[in-house]
Amino acid sequence: MIICSLVTTEQERDEAFCVRKEVFVKEQGISKALVFDANDDIALHVIARDNGCVVGTARILLLTERQAKVERMAVLSVSRRYGIGKKILQFMENELRRREIRQITLHAQYNTAVFYEACGFRESGKPFLEAGIKHILMKKELGC
Numbered sequence: 001m002i003i004c005s006l007v008t009t010e011q012e013r014d015e016a017f018c019v020r021k022e023v024f025v026k027e028q029g030i031s032k033a034l035v036f037d038a039n040d041d042i043a044l045h046v047i048a049r050d051n052g053c054v055v056g057t058a059r060i061l062l063l064t065e066r067q068a069k070v071e072r073m074a075v076l077s078v079s080r081r082y083g084i085g086k087k088i089l090q091f092m093e094n095e096l097r098r099r100e101i102r103q104i105t106l107h108a109q110y111n112t113a114v115f116y117e118a119c120g121f122r123e124s125g126k127p128f129l130e131a132g133i134k135h136i137l138m139k140k141e142l143g144c
Helices: 010-027 084-098 110-118
Strands: 002-006 044-050 053-062 067-075 103-109 122-130 133-141
Touching (some): 010 053, 053 084
Antiparallel strands (some): 002 044
């Protein structure tokens, strides 16, 4: 059973960072300096646990009173295709609605845009490079 929650302890944050390091640094070859930055200190962090083990994570930057940005969403390779990413997004959307956020943006790696579209996000603008990987800006209106 997958359980998503906000990170509330240093241990949970460390576990979230281990997932990010595994996916972005080791698997995708992105520089650690790009994966971890000063925004980690001001962002909300989410984790997904499967049988007690952290298998997925994401962070949320609150940009304005009504807009947030999802970043650094990652699920361990052995845990993909089981709906964990969708559960993380659903949890974040519920948390953001509670905070009266009305719009979520994210920079999706281009090869994951179909996943985000299935979760209600829409492409906005043209593809661009970020960390040497093709991305696309995506948005979702939360409404009330």
